[in-house]
Amino acid sequence: MKVHTLLIVESPAKASTIERYLGPGYTVSASMGHLIDLPKSRIAIDEKNNFEPEYITVRGKAKILKDLQSKANKAGHVLLASDNDREGEAIAYHLRNSLIKKNENLEIERIIFNEITPAAIKEAVAKPIGINERKVNAQKARRVLDRLVGYNLSPLLWSKVKNGLSAGRVQSVALRLICEREKEVESFIPDEYWSLDGEFKKGKTNIAAQLVLYKDKKIDIKDEAEINRIIEELKGVEPVVSAVKGVEKQLKPKAPFTTSTLQQTAANRLGFTSRKTMQIAQQLYEGINIDSSRVGLITYMRTDSTRISDMAIGEVREWLEANHPDELPETPNTYSVKKSAQDAHEAIRPTYIRYTPEEMKKHLNKDQIKLYTIIWERFVSCQMINAKTLTTSIDIKINDAIFRISSTKYLVKGFQTVIKMLKSKEKTVKIPTLKEGDSLEVEEFNANQHFTTGPSRFTDASIVKMLEENGIGRPSTYAPIISVLLDRYYVVRRNKQLQPTTLGKIISDMLSTQFPNVVSQEFTAEMEQNLDRVEEEGVEWHQMIGKFYAPFKKQVDHVNETLESIKGVLDEPTDEVCEKCGSPMVKKLGRFGFFLACSGFPDCRNTKAVPLADCPKEGCDGKIVARRKAGGKGKEFYGCSNYPECEFISHFKPTSSKCPKCGYFLVEKNDKKIGTVKSCINPDCDFLHTHEDSDEG
DNA sequence: CAGTGAGCGAGCTTCCGCTTGACTT
Numbered sequence: 001m002k003v004h005t006l007l008i009v010e011s012p013a014k015a016s017t018i019e020r021y022l023g024p025g026y027t028v029s030a031s032m033g034h035l036i037d038l039p040k041s042r043i044a045i046d047e048k049n050n051f052e053p054e055y056i057t058v059r060g061k062a063k064i065l066k067d068l069q070s071k072a073n074k075a076g077h078v079l080l081a082s083d084n085d086r087e088g089e090a091i092a093y094h095l096r097n098s099l100i101k102k103n104e105n106l107e108i109e110r111i112i113f114n115e116i117t118p119a120a121i122k123e124a125v126a127k128p129i130g131i132n133e134r135k136v137n138a139q140k141a142r143r144v145l146d147r148l149v150g151y152n153l154s155p156l157l158w159s160k161v162k163n164g165l166s167a168g169r170v171q172s173v174a175l176r177l178i179c180e181r182e183k184e185v186e187s188f189i190p191d192e193y194w195s196l197d198g199e200f201k202k203g204k205t206n207i208a209a210q211l212v213l214y215k216d217k218k219i220d221i222k223d224e225a226e227i228n229r230i231i232e233e234l235k236g237v238e239p240v241v242s243a244v245k246g247v248e249k250q251l252k253p254k255a256p257f258t259t260s261t262l263q264q265t266a267a268n269r270l271g272f273t274s275r276k277t278m279q280i281a282q283q284l285y286e287g288i289n290i291d292s293s294r295v296g297l298i299t300y301m302r303t304d305s306t307r308i309s310d311m312a313i314g315e316v317r318e319w320l321e322a323n324h325p326d327e328l329p330e331t332p333n334t335y336s337v338k339k340s341a342q343d344a345h346e347a348i349r350p351t352y353i354r355y356t357p358e359e360m361k362k363h364l365n366k367d368q369i370k371l372y373t374i375i376w377e378r379f380v381s382c383q384m385i386n387a388k389t390l391t392t393s394i395d396i397k398i399n400d401a402i403f404r405i406s407s408t409k410y411l412v413k414g415f416q417t418v419i420k421m422l423k424s425k426e427k428t429v430k431i432p433t434l435k436e437g438d439s440l441e442v443e444e445f446n447a448n449q450h451f452t453t454g455p456s457r458f459t460d461a462s463i464v465k466m467l468e469e470n471g472i473g474r475p476s477t478y479a480p481i482i483s484v485l486l487d488r489y490y491v492v493r494r495n496k497q498l499q500p501t502t503l504g505k506i507i508s509d510m511l512s513t514q515f516p517n518v519v520s521q522e523f524t525a526e527m528e529q530n531l532d533r534v535e536e537e538g539v540e541w542h543q544m545i546g547k548f549y550a551p552f553k554k555q556v557d558h559v560n561e562t563l564e565s566i567k568g569v570l571d572e573p574t575d576e577v578c579e580k581c582g583s584p585m586v587k588k589l590g591r592f593g594f595f596l597a598c599s600g601f602p603d604c605r606n607t608k609a610v611p612l613a614d615c616p617k618e619g620c621d622g623k624i625v626a627r628r629k630a631g632g633k634g635k636e637f638y639g640c641s642n643y644p645e646c647e648f649i650s651h652f653k654p655t656s657s658k659c660p661k662c663g664y665f666l667v668e669k670n671d672k673k674i675g676t677v678k679s680c681i682n683p684d685c686d687f688l689h690t691h692e693d694s695d696e697g
Numbered sequence: 698c699a700g701t702g703a704g705c706g707a708g709c710t711t712c713c714g715c716t717t718g719a720c721t722t
Contacts, residue, residue: 010716033716041709061716087715143713150712158710168712282717302715476714590705597706605706627702635701643702651701 006075007111007125008068008095010082013286013296014116018081021118022125027075029068031082035061036094038143043151045144050542051549053144055094068095069102077107079128084112085342086531090139093131115309115346116299134538138531141541145169145527148549149518152556157507160565164591165507166488169527170473172511172519174481175490177466178458179500179508188454194221195450196230198403199443200239200396205432207440209396209403216400227447234398234445241438242397251387253415255306255335256347256379259475260468262301265378267461269422270370271496274460274479280371281348288363296351297360298375302475303345304468306335308382312349316383319353327384327417335382340471340528349379357421373421380418387414394434398442407431457497470521471528489589503570503589514559518552573599580606593626608641613654613665615640616682622646624654624665650681661687 005026009015012030019028037058038044044054057065072078080095082088096108109128113120146169153167196211196219211219214230221227257265259278266277281301287294313332320328337343350372357373364372393406407429410416416423458466464478473481482498485491490504500508511519533539576585576596583600587610596611598604611623622642627649628635638654640646652667655678659666664682680687 012717031716032718034714037715038712040711043712083715085715087713091715139714146713148712152712154711163707164710166711170713286717474714476716480714588705591710592703592705595705601706607704607706629701637701639702647702649701 003077004075005077005079006068006071007079007081010088010091011300014300017116017296018121021121027071029071031068031091031095032061032064034058034087034091034094035065035068036098038147043147045147047549047553051144051148051545053140053147057098065098069099072099072106072108073103076105078109079125080108080110080131081113081124083344084114085344086135086139086142086535088344089132089135090143093133093136096131114307114344115311117309117311119311120309134535137541138535141534141544142527142531144541144545145548148545148552152553153511153515153518156556156559157510159560160510160563160567161506162503162567162570162589164488166484167507167511169518169524170467170477171481171484172508173470173472173521173524174463174467175485175500175504175508176512176519178463178485178491178498179505181455181458182500182505184455185457190451190454192222193450193452194224194227195219195448196221196227197446197448198239198396198398199446200403200440201443202432202434202438202440206443207394207396207405207432207434209394209405211401212404213402214400224447224449230401231445231447234401234442237398239396239398239403239440239442241394241434241436241440242402243393243395244434244436245393245395247391247393248411249389249391251389251414251416253333253381253384253386254378256308256349256382257375258304258306258347259302260304260464260478262348262375263464263478264461265374265422266371267459267464267496269374272367272371273493274464274482276367277371278479280367283368284372284375288368290355290363295355297355297372299347299349299351300345301348303348304341304475305337305343305345306347307337307343308332308335308349309346312346312353313383316353316380320380320384324384324417327414329383329385333383347379348375350376353380370421377419377422381415381422384415384418385412387416388412392431394431396440405429405431457499459496459498463498470524472521472524489593506566506570510563514563515552515555571597576611578604578606580604611641612638613656613658615642615646615648616664617646617648620646620648622648624648624650626653652681659685659687661685 007018007026007028008031009018009028010031010033015028015030019026035058036055038053039056046052078099080092082091092110099106099108110131111124111128113124150168154165157165157167198209198211200207200209213219263274263277266272278301281298284297285301287296317328317332357369357376360372361369388411389408390411391406391408393404396403460482463482467473467478486493489501490507491498491500517523530544534541534544570589572587574585574587574596578585578598578600581598581600581604583598583604585596586599587594588597594610596608598606609625611625613624615622615624617640620640620642622640624638625641626636627639638650640648650667652669654665654667657666659680659682662680662682662685664680664685666678667681669677669679677688
């Protein structure tokens with residue numbers, strides 16, 4: 001008789017691909033992530049009983065579980081093919097338990113593979129294995145630890161600072177990093193320094209060079225007097241070409257994308273937020289319709305590995321052989337995979353090299369094609385030969401000063417041949433032909449004043465990089481980490497920079513003071529080491545948790561008893577007066593953002609939206625307030641508080657200042673080139689100026 | 698490009714890590 005097999009993976013897009021590879025005899029279904037987990041409403045860890053977690057079916061997932069159970073019963077044979085990492089092993093473990101509970105006669109096996117290729121799938125199916133209990137235990141320990149930390153610290157914040165706040169092993173470190181960087185930015189004192197450009201002449205050729213060495217030392221000129229003294233010394237002395245040098249350099253192509261590097265590059269090159277990058281990557285992964293069939297354009301987008309399947313290597317080499325034979329290396333390039341990587345998936349790469357960005361243009365929207373292009377370019381280039389550059393530099397000596405001019409050109413374009421969107425902007429400096437001993441004429445010297453710029457705030461790109469380097473968070477969580485900090489008003493994003501709010505600073509300071517070990521980078525590193533010992537040596541996880549929890553809980557209780565509540569200190573007094581009782585109103589942070597409330601609470605319960613500006617409509621005494629589409633969804637816009645009597649709206653956020661030309665309120669606009677500008681939106685007025693002052697948070 | 702319009706101030710919040718849809722007004 002025919003045996004039917006149910007194969008269960010995590011992602012539905014993966015399921016349909018694998019079903020195609022396996023053909024008849026197999027049904028492939030998706031679990032859509034975890035189905036069994038701790039309940040959300042309670043801590044659900046039994047502290048008295050060795051930290052035993054209490055698992056339930058995740059809310060909203062019962063239907064999927066039931067469906068899998070009935071499919072399993074029909075098939076009789078089940079292959080658990082969740083991802084080959086810690087979380088995947090736990091998913092397999094919980095699935096097995098749930099399926100067996102319904103039917104103990106089921107034959108259930110586990111299979112693992114690290115890439116979605118026909119060969120890898122068939123090999124895995126032929127070699128089923130058991131569930132790795134140690135790996136499952138490591139996941140349990142991780143889950144329990146995070147629950148204990150999060151569900152102890154968060155309520156502490158509710159009682160000391162404000163309801164609804166949150167803290168956790170990952171988000172609180174991210175917040176701390178952002179707050180510490182902010183302190184560095186605030187305390188930075190710019191340093192003055194000077195540079196000197198020399199304009200020289202040889203016959204009809206003009207030569208512009210920069211002072212680089214003075215008395216054999218790299219220049220470090222602090223003030224104008226010093227630079228003037230040097231200029232004086234140089235006057236009247238003939239400049240001579242003292243050296244002409246050429247240096248060749250090899251440029252290696254970069255490794256293909258992981259989630260972290262994709263988010264970084266998309267943020268830096270395309271201006272995408274981490275969240276946007278992941279949304280678009282998901283669309284490319286799920287596929288688009290090409291010639292009436294659905295094609296997944298990229299491999300799985302949540303990965304910590306740069307590994308490439310042999311099949312993909314073969315394909316890209318074949319493509320290069322046909323299209324860029326001169327840039328094809330003899331053997332494939334390899335890239336090392338981070339030691340800490342769980343390596344369950346390949347790097348992010350195009351699924352079909354022949355779908356070039358050029359060809360995909362007609363199938364994709366603007367953002368999709370941009371993201372697809374950088375993925376395609378990064379992958380194809382990673383299997384091409386190095387580029388080679390020649391940097392020529394000419395040194396011009398006057399007394400103790402060396403001026404230098406240099407220029408770089410490509411000798412071999414190599415992998416750069418296929419790079420268009422990812423190409424770095426080359427500065428093309430024309431270099432004159434001079435030889436050692438040539439003497440020149442001085443045209444003039446130009447001294448320029450500069451200031452050191454100091455540290456920059458974190459962006460989506462740099463915080464993700466920092467987190468990944470420290471092993472904090474996972475590919476599936478980098479984008480949500482940023483989102484949660486924004487949602488809680490711990491952080492705001494201004495001009496792509498992440499800046500802590502007063503609330504964020506207070507929370508971070510409190511956690512750093514009271515729980516320094518928990519919000520340190522080392523905490524996660526230590527946790528990972530312990531999890532490795534659970535996984536590799538079979539160390540008892542309950543004991544590991546107990547060791548951490550006893551002192552932690554003691555400190556939580558201590559803070560609860562001793563730290564004074566600062567509830568309400570964040571409420572800002574305003575000049576607004578309550579129209580119901582005459583008391584002043586205060587600005588408070590509520591569930592849906594900031595609002596004004598009467599200070600006479602609870603006797604007077606009046607509230608209203610924060611007025612941002614006067615309504616400019618003639619005869620209207622309303623105020624402009626922030627609004628959103630019903631349900632809190634959609635983009636914020638700014639309308640008159642007298643709606644529906646007055647229907648005035650603006651898409652741009654009003655500032656506190658008024659237009660000096662017409663009296664209309666000014667708005668902030670983001671100009672791609674200039675940055676933030678204030679401009680008047682009165683259609684009859686053209687006022688605009690760049691924004692120089694720092695305004696209110 | 699068009700079009701967008703509560704509520705919050707009492708209760709019941711929160712973690713990290715997997716994964717995608719979505720009851721109706």
